[in-house]
Amino acid sequence: MDLDAVRTFVTVADGGRFQDAAAALSVTQQAVSKRIATLEKSLGVRLFTRGARGATLTIDGQAFLPHARDLLRAEERALASVRPGSRALRVDVIGRRLAPASLLRDFRRVHPAAELDVVTLFDVDAAVDAVRSGTIDASFRAVTMPGRRLPDDIEAARVFDEPIHLLTGPAHALAAARAVTPAELAGHRIWMPGLVPGTEWGAYYDALAAAFALTIEITGPDFGTEPLLDTIADSRSLATFVGERTHLVWPADHGLRRIALRDPAPVYPHSLIWHRDNTHPTLAALRADLRTRRAGHSPTGTWAPGWAQRGTDG
Template sequence: MDLKAVRTFVTVVDTGQFQEASAVLGVTQQAVSKRIAALEKELGVRLFTRNARGAQPTIDGQAFLPHARELLLAEERALASVRPGRRALRVDVIGAKLAPAALLRDFHEAQPDTALDVVTLFDAGSAVAAVRAGTIDATFRAVTTRLPEGLLAARVLDEPVQLLTGPRHPLADARSVTPAQLAGHRIWMPGMVDGTEWAAYYTALADEFGLTIDSVGPNFGTESLLDAVADSDALATFVAERIRLVWPSGHDLRRIPLTDPTPVYPHSLIWSRANPHPGLAALRAHLADRRPARPAYRTWTPAWAVRGVFPARRP
């Protein structure tokens, strides 16, 4: 549908006259008439009747009017989505319940005027490719390999990993455990997919401390995993400290801190050096101002985890 004709139709309705509409649109009255005639031909109905008072929409014109306004609004939204400085900041997070999403929500609360478009891509490879292509502005991911030329990364959060057990597990009553104490216990993580950054992290963790992480079996989601762990005296799983989990009270699941050292998952923000979006600069500054100090306790991350760069802290 010709949106110029649709805009002309709406302008004629609003002004009540073809001549007034031509002045508003900056075109001749003949051009207004031709656009309306073409639109009527496309729709197969008459949109206006003319009388001494000007142009009045017919019943069909009145029916079409709200849809015409929606079309013009959609056009404006589409244009705004790609205008420099006006489109929403597109940011990828690994999951809505995980820590990076909370960081982004905190930024949105601090800067509500910055429009956000939050997406969830499958893995770091897809997210990095999208940043490089410009289809997203940034992504929160663990950086496992060297980034392509022109992309930068900064560690924004080292999130402790915890052990989750049911009440009958041998470690259920422990106040804390060391990674070395988990050797010989079955850690079940059915959602771990080879080739993803989270699989690379937990594989490195298992190799470092001699752990057995089992990813065999169908992944029916978080609720099914919690049910299985709650009912078992042998199964346990790893969870991030800040993940939001809810389970029935009868499950009596236990979140047990890992210490000496504490494995931490290295969340980083990845962006393109050439990206001029003002919202990206605001997001980076926000994360820099709020990045936590390094903990006093001993932590562990894989050798491939990189720190990256941040803008200077604000005074």
């Protein structure tokens, strides 16, 4: 249906005169008459009767008017959904309990009027495809994996280095430690059944294991966070890695311990990626906020894979 004709119909109905509608729409009276005639032909009914006092709605016109208004409201909603500044900024995070989601919550506290639509995609390839297609505006990822190069129309900036913690149960040999070095973990079993080969987080932990001669096991089905925590809590030998800002909740009787890693402190290199042509004002505000947060960050005493250290500061 021609929405210009529908808009013209509503304007005539509101004003009662074709001449007034022409002035309101900045078109000629002939154009108004033509649009109404075309609309009446497509509907197969008369919408107005014209007389000395102007245009009066017919019974069919009265029946059509509320639906015409609905059509125009739907048009406005459709336009607002893609108009920069009017629609929510759609951002991908790896998981809603992980650091990127926490960074977005921090941003939202500073910018309470910012509308965000948070989604979770599987890996960096899916995220890049979604950014390029316009399905999402931005994504938090570790993007410079070995053998990977971002497309020329995609921008990336390293925005947050998240310290990695060791998580153990109360009976584990390291449970009483306040901090350990990565080298001290050699010979201990690190269990991470959620690691998926070929993903950016899989590549990160592969590099961490290789750098410090660690044993990271991914055997067994991944039943999710709660069963993993249950197993770690009851084990004397298994531990796992979690990000410092990963949000975890467990029963008090689990007695789980978060232990910092030091000398060096492994950090997970979160980057923000976006399309270079994206002008959404909330994206600009998010990038500025993340730059401010990173300004005081010092990489001294930290470790990240070599592929994450090249060309990612921004």
